Amino acid sequence: xxxxxxxxxxxxxxxxxxxxxxxxxxxxxxxxxxxxxxxxxxxxxxxxxxxxxxxxxxxxxxxxxxxxxxxxxxxxxxxxxxxxxxxxxxxxxxxxxxxxxxxxxxxxxxxxxxxxxxxxxxxxxxxxxxxxxxxxxxxxxxxxxxxxxxxxxxxxxxxxxxxxxxxxxxxxxxxxxxxxxxxxxxxxxxxxxxxxxxxxxxxxxxxxxxxxxxxxxxxxxxxxxxxxxxxxxxxxxxxx
Ligand SMILES: NC(=O)c1ccc[n+]([C@@H]2O[C@H](COP(=O)([O-])OP(=O)(O)OC[C@H]3O[C@@H](n4cnc5c(N)ncnc54)[C@H](OP(=O)(O)O)[C@@H]3O)[C@@H](O)[C@H]2O)c1
Numbered sequence: 001x002x003x004x005x006x007x008x009x010x011x012x013x014x015x016x017x018x019x020x021x022x023x024x025x026x027x028x029x030x031x032x033x034x035x036x037x038x039x040x041x042x043x044x045x046x047x048x049x050x051x052x053x054x055x056x057x058x059x060x061x062x063x064x065x066x067x068x069x070x071x072x073x074x075x076x077x078x079x080x081x082x083x084x085x086x087x088x089x090x091x092x093x094x095x096x097x098x099x100x101x102x103x104x105x106x107x108x109x110x111x112x113x114x115x116x117x118x119x120x121x122x123x124x125x126x127x128x129x130x131x132x133x134x135x136x137x138x139x140x141x142x143x144x145x146x147x148x149x150x151x152x153x154x155x156x157x158x159x160x161x162x163x164x165x166x167x168x169x170x171x172x173x174x175x176x177x178x179x180x181x182x183x184x185x186x187x188x189x190x191x192x193x194x195x196x197x198x199x200x201x202x203x204x205x206x207x208x209x210x211x212x213x214x215x216x217x218x219x220x221x222x223x224x225x226x227x228x229x230x231x232x233x234x235x236x237x238x239x240x
Pocket of ligand 1: 059083132175182
């Protein structure tokens, strides 16, 4: 008997880690749907994947758009949540605490609202993978805000793994990864930050989107792994 093709949905799959994950899961023979807000970016991602994915444009911060997307989608097997904001970096003394609410609105709430909307059609034998960040596991100065935001996602993982069983619920916690997420920095600033983190990281380099895609692909297919956070940071957690 032939096995049914698994269908993975990557919310925030038009760039960076989500896009690399799409490529990786396609390579595993899955059907893949990627989403994002920007149509042009989605089109570029579709081209870069040889037209082998489905695409859908919606804003994951808008609950009604999220609800409509999942209502249209039909049943599927794996959900990867890559949506992000980017607020909350900087020394605590001068941290704008409204950035913490933005982080909640731009990253935590959309990831959770996608999972909620997906539950009726997400195969219970499948998986969900949140993308958090290693900042939530570091004791590094300057990450209190972003750590608080990402820590919320890490906190819910074991709870949801039990509450939503047998659906497997995991997260990856990436370190510093070279993706467009860092585009808020000028080239020179970005090079300096990457060089600094490469120096701090035990493996001697910063990460590539493909490194995290490998970790996500593992969590997607490891049918005896749930409630876990897989840190994918080249060892930064122990050195920063
Ligand atoms: N890069 C790093 O160093 C790093 C480190 C730790 C954690 N992370 C986390 O990894 C995840 C992926 O980040 P990345 O580095 O791959 O960033 P990226 O290249 O900027 O990709 C983010 C993706 O999310 C989509 N997106 C953002 N906001 C959205 C929204 N409201 N609705 C729908 N789609 C949305 C973007 O497309 P549109 O903009 O077109 O919507 C894009 O496809 C994020 O959660 C980020 O916080 C990244």
